[in-house]
Amino acid sequence: MTPIGxxxxxxTELNLAQAAPTPLRVLVVDDDPITLDILxxxxxxxxxxxxxxxxxxxxxxxxxxxxxxxxxxxxxMPALKGDTxxxxxxxxxxxxxxxxxxxxxxxxxxxAAELEALQKKSGALGAIEKxxxxxxxxxxxxxxxxxxxxxxxxxxxx
Numbered sequence: 001m002t003p004i005g006x007x008x009x010x011x012t013e014l015n016l017a018q019a020a021p022t023p024l025r026v027l028v029v030d031d032d033p034i035t036l037d038i039l040x041x042x043x044x045x046x047x048x049x050x051x052x053x054x055x056x057x058x059x060x061x062x063x064x065x066x067x068x069x070x071x072x073x074x075x076x077m078p079a080l081k082g083d084t085x086x087x088x089x090x091x092x093x094x095x096x097x098x099x100x101x102x103x104x105x106x107x108x109x110x111x112a113a114e115l116e117a118l119q120k121k122s123g124a125l126g127a128i129e130k131x132x133x134x135x136x137x138x139x140x141x142x143x144x145x146x147x148x149x150x151x152x153x154x155x156x157x158x
Contacts, residue, residue, distance in 0.1 A: 022049075023047055023048055023049040024047075024048050024049070024069045024070065024145075024151070024154055024155070025048070025049045025050075025051065025066060025067065025068040025069050025070070026043050026048045026049070026050050026051070026068060026069065026070045026071075026072060027050075027051040027052075027053060027059075027062060027063065027066060027068035027070070027071045027072070028040060028043070028050065028051070028052050028053070028071075028072045029053045029054075029055075029056060029059055029071060029072065029073045029074060029077075029085065030052075030054065030072075030073075030074040030077070031054055031055060031074065031077045031078060031079075032074070033054060035074070035130075036052045036054060037052075039052075039072070040052050042134045042137065042138070046138050051066050051068060055077075055079070056073075056077060056079055056080045056085040056088075057079070059071070059085065059089060060089055060092045060093060063089070063093070063097075063099040063102060064093075064097060064098065064099055066099075067098050067099045067102075068099065068102055069102065069103065069150075069151060069154065070102065070103050070104070070105060070125075070145065070151065071089075071102055071103070071104050071105070072105050072106075072107055072128075073085050073086060073104060073105070073106055073107070073124075074106075074107060074108060075106050075107070075108030075110050075115065075118060076108055076109070076110065081118070082106045082107075082108065082118065082122070083106065083118040083119075083121050083122035083124070084122075086104045086106070086122040086123065086124055087122055087123075089104070090123070101150060103124075103125040103145075103148050103150075103151060104122070104123075104124045104125060105124055105125050105126050105127065105128060105141070105144055106118055106119055106122065106124045106126075106127040106128070107127065107128040107129070107130055108127075108129065108130060109129065109130040110129075112129055115127040115129060125144055125145075125147055125148055126140075126143075126144030126147060127144075128140045128141060128144065142155070
């Protein structure tokens with residue numbers, strides 16, 4: 001599948017998870033069903049194995065079951081803010097959990113400076129501003145994933 005506006009040749013560069021022997025698993029946590037559907041499609045098109053969850057509650061159980069490599073967490077949810085969700089998840093996951101090395105990335109329409117502060121506060125690997133430019137979103141996601149040696153190795157493996 002080729003993203004809209006790209007040729008198959010250009011898509012090779014965009015297919016972020018293709019190089020991994022098994023697709024990288026991404027769990028998206030967002031209360032907005034439209035955003036979930038769109039991000040799910042964009043990430044799937046890029047070669048990721050995608051899970052979607054519409055509430056912060058129960059995320060730890062899903063992580064234990066599905067063992068995602070990355071969890072994308074929306075900052076602005078009614079029940080809890082994204083940075084609080086990450087803090088709570090880290091507290092509830094023990095070092096022995098299979099998903100204890102899962103990386104977290106915040107995303108939101110929040111101003112960049114506030115998003116960066118929340119990232120630092122929560123210990124998230126990175127933060128991405130919401131945008132309708134999905135190529136830019138995927139490019140930023142790739143840059144952030146390369147901050148983690150484990151994810152970088154998976155992205156770069158043949």
